[in-house]
Amino acid sequence: MSIIVTVLCADESKLIQREALISIYNNTNGTSWKNNTNWLGEVGSECTWFGVSCDSLGKVTNLKLNNNNLTGNIPAEIGKLTNLTTLYLYYNNLSGNIPSEIGNLSKLRYLMLSSNDLSGSIPVEISGLSELRSIYLTRNNLSGNIPAEIGSLSNLTTLDLSSNKFTGYIPTEIGSLTNLTSLNLSDNGLSGSIPSSIGNLNKLRSLNLSRNKLS
Secondary structure, rough: OOOHHHHHHHHHHHHHHHHHHHHHHOOOHHHOOOOOOOOOOOOOOHHHOOOEEOOOOOOOOEEEEEOOOEEOOOOOHHHHHOOOEEEOOOOOEEEEEEOHHHHHHHOOEEOOOOOOOEEEEEOOHHHOOOOEEEEEEOOOOEEOOOOOHHHHHOOOOOOOOOOOOEEEEOOOOHHOOOOEEEEOOOOOOOEOOOOHHHOOOOOOOOEEEOOOOOO
């Protein structure tokens, strides 16, 4: 009985990730991608779809659709790809908000959404991405404050939020990111003083806070 239940759960999990991938395809105008090889193929073929990589159990671990003419929005269903470690959607034409469901991707290490037309704020749910090493959100239209919750991402080594429309203060919690080697907050509308907690970042090699309204 337990073997049957395990098989059924595995099949259901694969069906959920298939539905999530199809939602991404439909919401980003997959028919107009530069490369959509094998997408929407038969059940069980998902690991052969362009830009999709899986582990030995068939769980989707990498989604790399950068520079592939994606348009439209990132759907909430992306949060169902809970085994993702890498998400590359940079150099596309994506718009709308970063869905809060992205906080479900607790195994994610690399989040690259640069060079799109994303708007709205960084969802506070990003604090759930405890395995993150790199965040690249540069060259979008993101706005609002940099959430204090970003300070909980203790494994982060690179944080690039440059060339957006962020305002408000640099959160003091950024000083908790003691593994950071690169921090780029340039070309925004950040104001106030540079928090003294930034002195805690003793591994930092690159710091760019230029073209803001810091005082």
